[in-house]
Amino acid sequence: MKIAFYLIQSSRPRQWLKNLALFAAITFTGQLFIWERLVVVVSAVGVFTLLTSGIYLFNDIIDAPKDRLHPFKRKRPIASGKLPVPTALFVSIISFFIALGFAAKLSAFFFISCLAYLLLHVLYSLWLKSIPIVDLLAIASGFILRVYAGALVIDAHMNVWFLLTVVSAALFMAVGKRRSEMTLLTNSGLSASQHRKVLTHYTPTLLDVYTAMFANTTWLSYALFTFLQPPVVPTRARLVGILAILPRTLSAQKLLMITIPVVIYSVMRYLQLIYEQNKGESPERVLLSDKPLLFSTLLWGVMVIGILYVFAA
Numbered sequence: 001m002k003i004a005f006y007l008i009q010s011s012r013p014r015q016w017l018k019n020l021a022l023f024a025a026i027t028f029t030g031q032l033f034i035w036e037r038l039v040v041v042v043s044a045v046g047v048f049t050l051l052t053s054g055i056y057l058f059n060d061i062i063d064a065p066k067d068r069l070h071p072f073k074r075k076r077p078i079a080s081g082k083l084p085v086p087t088a089l090f091v092s093i094i095s096f097f098i099a100l101g102f103a104a105k106l107s108a109f110f111f112i113s114c115l116a117y118l119l120l121h122v123l124y125s126l127w128l129k130s131i132p133i134v135d136l137l138a139i140a141s142g143f144i145l146r147v148y149a150g151a152l153v154i155d156a157h158m159n160v161w162f163l164l165t166v167v168s169a170a171l172f173m174a175v176g177k178r179r180s181e182m183t184l185l186t187n188s189g190l191s192a193s194q195h196r197k198v199l200t201h202y203t204p205t206l207l208d209v210y211t212a213m214f215a216n217t218t219w220l221s222y223a224l225f226t227f228l229q230p231p232v233v234p235t236r237a238r239l240v241g242i243l244a245i246l247p248r249t250l251s252a253q254k255l256l257m258i259t260i261p262v263v264i265y266s267v268m269r270y271l272q273l274i275y276e277q278n279k280g281e282s283p284e285r286v287l288l289s290d291k292p293l294l295f296s297t298l299l300w301g302v303m304v305i306g307i308l309y310v311f312a313a
Contacts, residue, residue, distance in 0.1 A: 054095030
């Protein structure tokens with residue numbers, strides 16, 4: 001039971017939240033309430049959850065020596081010695097094969113996206129995370145592959161502005177993670193090079209510039225997405241269009257613009273947490289623990305679904 005608990009802990013359940021990105025395509029193409037499509041996407045999320053769990057186990061095996069020097073990561077099951085490396089490696093490899101097997105049954109192109117995601121993160125664990133700038137791009141690529149995987153599994157088209165928003169948001173969180181790591185290690189009296197060598201190639205000023213740059217592109221790309229999002233007409237399970245009798249000035253795709261202030265607030269709140277409370281090292285923990293950010297995220301989701309499916313004209 002202890003081994004099973006440590007395996008689940010090492011698979012980082014909080015990180016599974018990132019796999020909700022697979023719902024982006026089905027939501028923004030008006031297919032969220034089509035039962036057959038929804039089942040497929042939920043299955044795809046399950047596949048990615050199994051795949052990412054195996055990747056985190058593999059990453060912890062590779063990082064164990066350096067994690068033991070980290071004030072918090074040294075408590076991880078593999079770094080602390082509670083979870084034997086051979087067991088973790090065996091479960092990790094089995095997870096890869098099972099996940100890819102189920103992915104192949106869902107869709108050939110979905111399988112390719114899963115395989116690309118796996119190869120990317122294996123390379124990231126072994127090599128890419130040591131290359132400055134490339135490490136940030138690799139993290140962002142992981143988010144893009146999630147969104148594309150969700151689109152590929154149901155053969156849906158994703159708006160390019162939404163993809164740019166995902167890229168910007170991923171880079172924003174990746175830079176915030178590096179900024180918080182640097183501050184945390186410095187405050188703990190540890191050398192950044194001992195834990196993550198790539199941090200020696202970043203300076204606080206450079207990371208501040210990156211953070212500001214991607215914070216701006218995140219909300220701006222999203223704003224352009226809401227401006228240019230083509231009309232979405234939910235099919236088969238479509239709800240009643242409340243605004244059907246009103247003029248096109250109040251059409252659903254234009255109403256999507258009212259979610260922009262919520263996104264701007266979320267970006268500003270995340271920046272505040274990075275610089276005021278140094279919480280950017282673990283984005284998923286920030287989302288679950290910070291009530292204002294969690295509320296704004298849930299509010300955004302409710303608004304988007306309401307606009308696209310309830311007020312769709």
